[in-house]
Amino acid sequence: MTSDGTPTGTLLASVPFAWGKFAVSPDSVVRDGRNFSVWMPSAS
């Protein structure tokens, strides 16, 4: 990372997250709004 926070690398969207929605707001919030769950490891 750079000291001033300026991105220098290519941003990639991983699977399954692909943050594509950008909500214009006073805070310039990067908004995904995505839901996800954490599941316990399954023995079956």
Added chain:
Amino acid sequence: MLWQPPAALALSAPAAHASVNAGTVNTTNEAGWQAHGNGWNFRYLQDTVTLPDVTGNVFKTAFASYGASLRLANGNQILDLGISTTTSSGDYNGGFAVEYKNLSYACINGASPVMHAGDTVKMTLFYDYTAGVAHYSIADGTNHTSFTGTCADLDQFFGSAQVVAGFAVNDWSAPSPAVNQVPGNVRLVQFRNTVVTSRTGTRSSIGYWFGSLADAEARDDQ
């Protein structure tokens, strides 16, 4: 670190690194999601969680305690806002701490009201880069209680923003005992309306999953 009587609980160390092939970071102690990328820093995280009841036998056989956390992390320290419980009590407590890689802490705050299984809480973590101060909040929208605070932590940059559920006492260590498998598919917790803001408010679009091959597994909700 997540603080609660009798056992403190937090999440374990991320294997955070940038990669041209964004994908899953395997872990043994947590599951969730992180934003990370070369040159990117982050200032804000938000999520909504309905606290699950984990006092049933299926969870008791899997772990003793767990926590849901928002984190802003770098290679030396983690701002950790969490809410945790045990399978014996089932009650939740919020907590905040700066957790350092050398296992020391700062800004420990465990003065949270008890929050209960079934409550829906909104968690927010914000780092003010100008002032060097972290602001955090867990608002219980069911019982209208809250846990809030600030922490002066000057001149930091946080290149990773993480939303995770984990089982370790410290973010930089592994859980003990290890998490056990459960029969069938059992959802532990759902994170809703995930929001992240980069330091400069710039759009970001990178993500990694934690832990899909080890302990718990994070899955997108369709």
